Amino acid sequence: MKHYDNQFTIEEIERLCQLYLDCQLSVLEETELEYVLTQCDFKSPIINETKELMSISHSVKFAETRKTRGSFWTWWMSTAACVAIALGTFTLFHHFNNSNKNSNNDYCIVYVSGKRVNDEEAHKIAEADVAKMQQFMQTVNEQKAQEEAKVEQFMNHINQSK
Amino acid sequence: MKRLIIILLSIFTAIAVFAKPPKLNVENLFDGRFNNNKSVTISIYKNNGNYYRGITVKNNPDIINKIASAIEKDVPRASGYSDYQGSDGQYTSLQIINNGETIYIGLQRDRHGGGFFFIQGKEKAFK
Numbered sequence: 444m445k446h447y448d449n450q451f452t453i454e455e456i457e458r459l460c461q462l463y464l465d466c467q468l469s470v471l472e473e474t475e476l477e478y479v480l481t482q483c484d485f486k487s488p489i490i491n492e493t494k495e496l497m498s499i500s501h502s503v504k505f506a507e508t509r510k511t512r513g514s515f516w517t518w519w520m521s522t523a524a525c526v527a528i529a530l531g532t533f534t535l536f537h538h539f540n541n542s543n544k545n546s547n548n549d550y551c552i553v554y555v556s557g558k559r560v561n562d563e564e565a566h567k568i569a570e571a572d573v574a575k576m577q578q579f580m581q582t583v584n585e586q587k588a589q590e591e592a593k594v595e596q597f598m599n600h601i602n603q604s605k
Numbered sequence: 606m607k608r609l610i611i612i613l614l615s616i617f618t619a620i621a622v623f624a625k626p627p628k629l630n631v632e633n634l635f636d637g638r639f640n641n642n643k644s645v646t647i648s649i650y651k652n653n654g655n656y657y658r659g660i661t662v663k664n665n666p667d668i669i670n671k672i673a674s675a676i677e678k679d680v681p682r683a684s685g686y687s688d689y690q691g692s693d694g695q696y697t698s699l700q701i702i703n704n705g706e707t708i709y710i711g712l713q714r715d716r717h718g719g720g721f722f723f724i725q726g727k728e729k730a731f732k
């Protein structure tokens with residue numbers, strides 16, 4: 444540890460620190476200076492400042508490393524999201540395209556007493572059936588309204604009795 | 606980013622679930638089994654996005670019972686159900702919601718073993 448204390452004087456180290464602060468050192472020289480600073484016990488404002496800067500530099504490098512990892516995941520997630528969007532859009536387009544095709548495809552098929560009838564007769568029978576269905580629903584709705592009216596009347600009667 | 610992916614997956618899952626066909630038991634009655642039956646009239650009609658299927662039965666209690674049984678199996682899925690005895694027969698009615706649209710199912714039974722059965726709704730409800 445004291446090896447560098449013997450090799451460098453405080454003035455020399457300060458001079459190196461000044462060069463470091465002026466960005467005059469190569470990467471290799473910066474690394475060596477960093478090593479020297481960790482091994483020596485010299486203290487001065489410029490040495491302290493250099494040590495601080497080096498630790499900041501380390502944390503910045505560390506952050507950059509993390510960012511690199513993060514950017515890989517971001518890239519991967521973005522790609523996955525793009526693929527999902529593309530697939531989803533294709534599926535939706537395909538679905539709605541088929542829906543439109545089908546909706547233009549009106550038809551009428553009728554079997555009477557075991558035999559399929561022609562289109563004209565089929566339409567007449569189907570339309571009559573649809574009318575019958577509407578009559579059914581009207582009857583059911585009327586019945587429902589009547590039942591509800593009865594229930595309401597019953598509840599009113601109960602409330603009045605109280 | 607994770608949140609975005611979760612949202613996208615949720616949307617696609619919702620669409621997939623939303624677009625599920627109803628697979629009703631009563632739909633199986635139109636698989637062709639009654640097409641050649643002489644006591645039955647079958648109508649399958651699609652027009653302007655409306656879908657209608659009907660069976661009219663004359664004097665065949667066996668078929669009426671099969672239809673009633675299929676309706677009973679769909680009752681748990683119904684959002685509305687009514688059954689009443691009218692002067693001209695028994696009325697059974699169901700409403701089932703699928704893909705945001707209502708499917709109407711009805712059966713009117715007469716006193717001679719006959720009846721009229723239908724399924725009706727927007728085309729979207731059956732996809």
